[in-house]
Amino acid sequence: MSGGVEKAHLPELLRSRRDAVLGRWVALAAEGVRGRITERELRAELTELYDLIERTVGEEAGGAGAELRAALGEISRNRARQGFSPSETALSVFALKQAVLEQVGATGDVDAYSEFIGFSSRVDDLGLVTFETYSAAREQIIADQMEQLLELSTPVVKLWDGILGVPLVGTLDSARTQVVMETLLERLVETGSQFAVIDITGVPAVDTEVAQHLLKTVMAARLMGTDCVISGIRPQIAQTIVALGIEFGDIETKATLADALAYALGRSGIRLSEGAGA
Amino acid sequence: MERVPILKIGEVLLVSIQIDLQDQTVLALQEDLADRIVKTGARGVIIDITAVDIVDSFIGRMFATIASMSRLMDAETVVVGMRPAVAITLVELGLSLGGVRTALDLEKGMRLLGAPLPGARPGAVGTR
């Protein structure tokens, strides 16, 4: 914009004293991050920001502003992933104010001082952007980790040719039981397995909803032409199931995983014989 | 209206559903199958639904009807290839498909019916 000629003291300073301001900014920001990020990386990040800020201060509102926010967002997300705190991330942005102010002081330009106030509040806004992005990024990380945990905690393993097992450990909630159900049925199709053993030895308690989900899994497995056996029902869980009045009907249940496997092997027509050396 | 083709493999009638079923097609299939069971003296019916992405109560009821009908004519029905999402939905819908036998895939369905698999027949045509 050509109209901003007489207001251009600060943009001019950002341009003419670029190396001094940028160098000081990197030095100040480096203090805050104390070696957890290399100075080269930091300099690359801040140089990118500096270029965008330099373009933004010249114009009132334009494309460079959006670009700057995007670049800032990217940096905040990376910092969140690297485990920096949101204040550390914001402080490295705020450090620019000190770097610029020192240069304004050195020139003694009064007009630049008055422009600095507006510049300062812009930098504050940028700092807030890093806060917002940071917390959004952390939330995403937490959500991803919960998902991974869900997958980790519901492994479907092959016990034998045609026999899959799902050893469940820990508290079963409705969401997790649903994941188990879907994963198990998918794996039955993928592997062409005829039997599935759901072992709940490691499950401390079940409620009505979870018991219903288990039942539905067994029923869905049957509709697909496979058989499901539930093993490891603890006495407390058996009591709960009876007390809740849930009908397990003709669903095959076994005391232990070994019993369930023996049952599935028998139904598959597989007979185990003791080795000659035993 | 499209019609679902019925193939005869030995003593088994094979129905492989490859289209989006509308109600008339379902009713026509029931009639066609009854005719073919009588005409061919088939001992088994396999309905392959590997390609079917939804089974509602109408289609589910067809399976049950075909199973009861074929049983009257001394033929056994097996529904094969039901997708997990379809099975979960049917359970939620409240349809148990009582009386319908199911198998994971076509091969297991044939075995369930005791039908000789191609290539496993002692007098199979062809060189080995």
Place this chain on the structure above:
Amino acid sequence: MTGPPEGAVPIASSEDVVRMRQAVRAAAAAAGMSLVDQTKIVTAASELARNTLVHGGGGTGRVESVVNARGRAGVRLVFSDTGPGIADVEQALVEGWTSGSGMGLGLPGARRLADEFALETEVGRGTTVTVTKWTR
């Protein structure tokens, strides 16, 4: 009932039921639903569209893409007919009850497959059923 809702398509034949299923499948996939949830809402649509056709003597169906307050995407289906209506709503929602040739799973089944269910009916005027399913 107050005429067909905006954006509704007619349900006058069993081809229309199939078309409705396809439209719902597309909307559910676009909302980012899991395969299981897509299958559930398409099945519910099939049940309700058939009800509209068989019990309502034909009517309309509408598929809407919706977003809830927490930003979650979903699919809402509205089926309307100007048929005889349902005299005993309680009973129509009970398992195994049927006024026609169905198994009586249509309404209660669709209700279980969806997350939200609303039924509006008046004897002699018609029935409108609205169901919504949200992405998990």
